[in-house]
Amino acid sequence: MSDKPQDAGPPVQLWTRDGFQGALSVVTRPTYAPDYLSVQGPHAPRRAVLQRLTPDDQDDAEALPTTVATSRQGVKLHVSGRRKPMPYVVRNVEADEIHFIQSGTVRFETDVGCLTAGEGDFVCIPRAVAYRYAPIGDAMRSVIVESPSALKLSPPMPSGMLNVARDVKYAEVDPGMAAGGPTKLVLKTFDAENTVFTMPHDPLALGMRLSESVPVWKLNLASIQVHAYLPEGGPPSSFLSSGTGDILMFNLSARPGGRPPVHINADFDELICYVRGPGVWGGVSEPGTLTCVPKGVIHHGPSEDVPEGYQAWLLETRATMRWTPKALAVSELMETGQYGPHPSVGK
Numbered sequence: 001m002s003d004k005p006q007d008a009g010p011p012v013q014l015w016t017r018d019g020f021q022g023a024l025s026v027v028t029r030p031t032y033a034p035d036y037l038s039v040q041g042p043h044a045p046r047r048a049v050l051q052r053l054t055p056d057d058q059d060d061a062e063a064l065p066t067t068v069a070t071s072r073q074g075v076k077l078h079v080s081g082r083r084k085p086m087p088y089v090v091r092n093v094e095a096d097e098i099h100f101i102q103s104g105t106v107r108f109e110t111d112v113g114c115l116t117a118g119e120g121d122f123v124c125i126p127r128a129v130a131y132r133y134a135p136i137g138d139a140m141r142s143v144i145v146e147s148p149s150a151l152k153l154s155p156p157m158p159s160g161m162l163n164v165a166r167d168v169k170y171a172e173v174d175p176g177m178a179a180g181g182p183t184k185l186v187l188k189t190f191d192a193e194n195t196v197f198t199m200p201h202d203p204l205a206l207g208m209r210l211s212e213s214v215p216v217w218k219l220n221l222a223s224i225q226v227h228a229y230l231p232e233g234g235p236p237s238s239f240l241s242s243g244t245g246d247i248l249m250f251n252l253s254a255r256p257g258g259r260p261p262v263h264i265n266a267d268f269d270e271l272i273c274y275v276r277g278p279g280v281w282g283g284v285s286e287p288g289t290l291t292c293v294p295k296g297v298i299h300h301g302p303s304e305d306v307p308e309g310y311q312a313w314l315l316e317t318r319a320t321m322r323w324t325p326k327a328l329a330v331s332e333l334m335e336t337g338q339y340g341p342h343p344s345v346g347k
Contacts, residue, residue: 010028010029010030011028011029011031011032011033011262012026012027012028012261012262013026013027013028013029013033013261013262013263013264013298014026014261014262014263014264015027015263015264015266016263016264016265016266017266017267018267019235019248019265019267019268019316020235022267032262032337033262033298034262034298034299034300034335034336034337035335035337036335036342037344038344039333042322042323043294043296043297043320044294044297044333045291045292045293045294045297045299045333045334045335045336046291046292046323046328046331046332046333046334047284047289047290047291047292047331047332047334047339047341048068048289048290048323048327048330048331048332049286049288049289049290049330050068050079050102050141050143050288050289050290050330051141051286051287051288052330053066053068053079053326053327053330054081055079055080055081055082057080057081057082057086058081058082058083058139059083061082061084061085061086061087062087062088064078064090064186064188064194065078065079065080065142065144066078066079066080066324066326067324067326067327068290068323068324068326068327069271069292069321069322069323069324069327070321070322070324071317071319071320071321071322072319072320073148073246073318073319074094074095074146074147074148074190074319075145075146075147075148075246075247075317075319075321076095076145076146077143077144077145077146077271077290077315077321078143078144078146079141079142079143079144080099080140080141080142080144081139081140081141081142082133082134082135082139082140083135083138083139084134084135085132085133085134085135086132086133086134087184088132088183088184088185088186088196089130089131089132089183089184089185089186089199089202089203089204090130090131090132090185090186090188091111091128091129091130091131091185091186091187091188092125092127092128092146092188093127093128093187093188093189094127094146094148094188094189094190095127095146095147095148095188096124096125096126096127096146096147096148096149096150096151096242097124097125097126097144097145097146097147098122098123098124098125098144098145098147098151098240098249099117099122099123099125099133099142099143099144100121100122100123100142100143100144100145100221100273100313101117101118101119101120101121101123101140101141101142102119102141102142102143102273102275102287102288103119103139103140103141103287103288104118104119104135104136104137104138104139104140104141105117105118105119105135105136105137105140106118106123106133106134106135106136106140106142107133107134107136108123108125108131108132108133108171108216109131109132109133109174109177109204110125110129110130110131110171110204110216111129111130111131111203111204111216112129112171112206112209112214112215112216113170113171113172113173113174113206113209113214113216114171114172114173114174114177115169115170115171115172115216115217115218116136117218118220120220120221120222120275120311121218121219121220121221122218122219122220122221122240123216123217123218124151124215124216124217124218125216126150126151126215126216127150129215129216130185130203130204131204131216132204141288143273143288143290145247145249145315147242147246147247149242149243149244149246149247150242150243151240151241151242151243151247152240152241152242152243153168153219153239153240154238154239154240154241155237155238155239156227156237156238160225161224161225161227161237161239162219162223162224162225162239163223166223167219167220167223168217168218168219169217169218169219170214170216170217171214171216171217173206173207173208173209174206177202177204177205177206178202178205179201179202179205180201180202180205181200181201181202182198182199182200182201183198183199183201183202183203184196184197184198184199185197185198185199185203221251221253221275221311221313222311224239224251225251226251226253226254226255227251227255228255228256228257229257230256230257231257231258232257232258233255233256233257233258233259233260233304233305234257236250236251236252236255236314237250238250238316239251245318246317246318246319247315247316247317247318247319248268248315248316248317249313249314249315249316250313250314250316251313252272252304252312252313252314253275253304253309253310253311253312253313254279254281254304254305254306254308254309254310254311255304255305256305257304257305258303258305259300259301259302259303259304259305260300260301260303260304261300262298262299262300263298263299263300263301264296264297264298265293265295265296265299265316266295266296267295267318268295268316268317268318269292269293269294269295269316269317269318269319269320269321270292270293270295270299270314270315270316271290271291271292271314271315271316271317271321272290272291272292272312272313272314272315272339273288273289273290273312273313273315274286274287274288274289274290274291274310274311274312275287275288275310275311275312275313276310276311277308277309277310278308278309278310279306279307279308279309279310280306280310281302281304281306281310281312281339282301282302282303282337282338282339282340283302283335283338283339283340283341284302284339284340291334291339292321292323292334293334293336294320294321295318295320297336298336299336300336300337300338301336301337301339302337302338302339332345333345
């Protein structure tokens, strides 16, 4: 089962707090620590090709996106696959949302203006900003991250990783939107049942903007520079974080350097979305594959130094994530060397 090179020395294992920012312990082992024979229970590494999941909103325009992972802290992941426009407006009063467009083109209409997002775009919709979206074309697919703590762009330096002036695009007022007639407004809360208002007019119709600040923006993954310390590569740097530091997001696309170390992350669950190739990331090759290594689970991970390149992003969350039954049904147990299916899968 081990994928440790035969000519390598004793495997090195890191234990870290706060990702790679806190306390650190390094040991060697006579065996390859990520190997395991079997596992029972929910705190296990898993992977899922999200294209194999049919979101509720794909065939039912009235449905909300399908939840694929939840936590006690309110951090959630959803998948959307709309073929028709939302016939209502949503206001999430509990969380900020980041929508990552995996495929298709999507028009967002919000409280503060409209924008069109394409493949590879992150779209930020802060708490209590009302919105709706629709595919431009036949269909779209997105992954949505919900964070109870406010999210903001937070590269390690004010320039270098991001060119904010060039690459961050903001929602703009569409003067052609009519006030319309009665419209449903859905307030998303922690309750099992959402609260629905019927408004006399479209709540997203706008007049003019009176402030310079616009809280709804988009940024493409390809515009976020990868961060590496040569020759070994070193840990990546986050481009977005929550105000509490409980959520971090990284561009984990192909980058130069050595393979990551065998690692125990004491504080963060690690969820990686492999977006697209042409290169493969170890045992992951299908676009839209989501992998999850819970905190405290020993993992190694494939080399990121892939000459032909690939795109991926990483979500680290202090919240302990649990897959929903619908997501579990399309997922499989994962080995944590190359992040392929575990050898026990299918036996």
